[in-house]
Amino acid sequence: MSVSLPGRPLLAAANLTKSYGNSTALAGVSLEVRPGEATAVMGASGSGKTTLLHCLAGIVLPDAGGVRYAGAGAAPAEITALDDEARSALRRTEFGFVFQQGLLIPELTAGENVALALMLNGTPRPTAEQQAATALASLGLTGMEGRRIGELSGGQAQRVAIARAQVNGARVLFADEPTGALDSRTSADVMALLLQSVAGTGRALVVVTHDPEVARWCSRVVTLADGRVIADTADTAGVAR
Numbered sequence: 001m002s003v004s005l006p007g008r009p010l011l012a013a014a015n016l017t018k019s020y021g022n023s024t025a026l027a028g029v030s031l032e033v034r035p036g037e038a039t040a041v042m043g044a045s046g047s048g049k050t051t052l053l054h055c056l057a058g059i060v061l062p063d064a065g066g067v068r069y070a071g072a073g074a075a076p077a078e079i080t081a082l083d084d085e086a087r088s089a090l091r092r093t094e095f096g097f098v099f100q101q102g103l104l105i106p107e108l109t110a111g112e113n114v115a116l117a118l119m120l121n122g123t124p125r126p127t128a129e130q131q132a133a134t135a136l137a138s139l140g141l142t143g144m145e146g147r148r149i150g151e152l153s154g155g156q157a158q159r160v161a162i163a164r165a166q167v168n169g170a171r172v173l174f175a176d177e178p179t180g181a182l183d184s185r186t187s188a189d190v191m192a193l194l195l196q197s198v199a200g201t202g203r204a205l206v207v208v209t210h211d212p213e214v215a216r217w218c219s220r221v222v223t224l225a226d227g228r229v230i231a232d233t234a235d236t237a238g239v240a241r
């Protein structure tokens with residue numbers, strides 16, 4: 001597997017627009033995400049944060065504009081030009097997702113939730129279960145692989161979500177209010193684990209948050225208002241880009 005060149009964007013979004021009926025969610029957003037970067041996306045409710053994250057990840061197609069992904073090991077892809085199947089394959093192999101809740105399957109155990117992500121990419125079950133247990137252990141959940149999601153605390157469940165998001169070697173982790181349901185101490189732990197998984201790895205993290213504390217831990221803060229970027233600390237910090 002080759003390594004992305006430092007500074008070369010993993011994701012480059014150009015002039016994204018998206019409306020839902022009369023409501024404009026994105027009004028021309030351009031944004032580049034680089035390896036090793038942890039980007040917080042902030043802004044008032046309805047400013048377009050989740051829509052931006054969904055467009056970057058190929059979950060939602062913009063009305064206009066494009067998103068280019070240039071991860072290692074794959075030819076650069078214009079995500080917005082891919083069909084549904086190709087976009088879901090890209091999400092399964094290159095991206096990981098940690099949302100506030102709802103992405104883990106409650107009927108399955110912690111280990112099965114993580115192993116499933118590997119099995120969907122063709123890893124045989126015994127290997128997947130072994131790798132899932134290792135991933136859970138690395139996040140402080142040793143011996144908890146047999147517990148169902150409902151038998152875990154909110155913070156433990158988010159660790160399972162992080163394990164599932166990164167077990168496939170995802171290059172970009174997308175998190176939408178990952179700490180929204182957690183107390184401040186547990187939020188700090190979960191954010192530390194998310195940041196650890198990008199620091200020095202060539203991965204990138206994009207995290208939508210309302211929490212200034214969470215944003216402070218990120219290396220970059222992008223602020224949206226009415227579907228536009230109104231501030232980007234990468235533009236003001238003198239970062240070589």
Ligand SMILES: Nc1ncnc2c1ncn2[C@@H]1O[C@H](COP(=O)(O)OP(=O)(O)OP(=O)(O)O)[C@@H](O)[C@H]1O
Pocket residue numbers: 020023024025043044045046047048049050051052
């Ligand atoms: N599926 C949808 N159908 C209709 N309108 C939508 C849909 N998704 C988003 N919108 C609208 O687009 C705008 C931006 O929504 P979005 O969820 O991206 O904002 P947000 O900044 O993430 O908000 P919040 O912080 O409240 O989650 C809002 O006006 C919202 O009502």
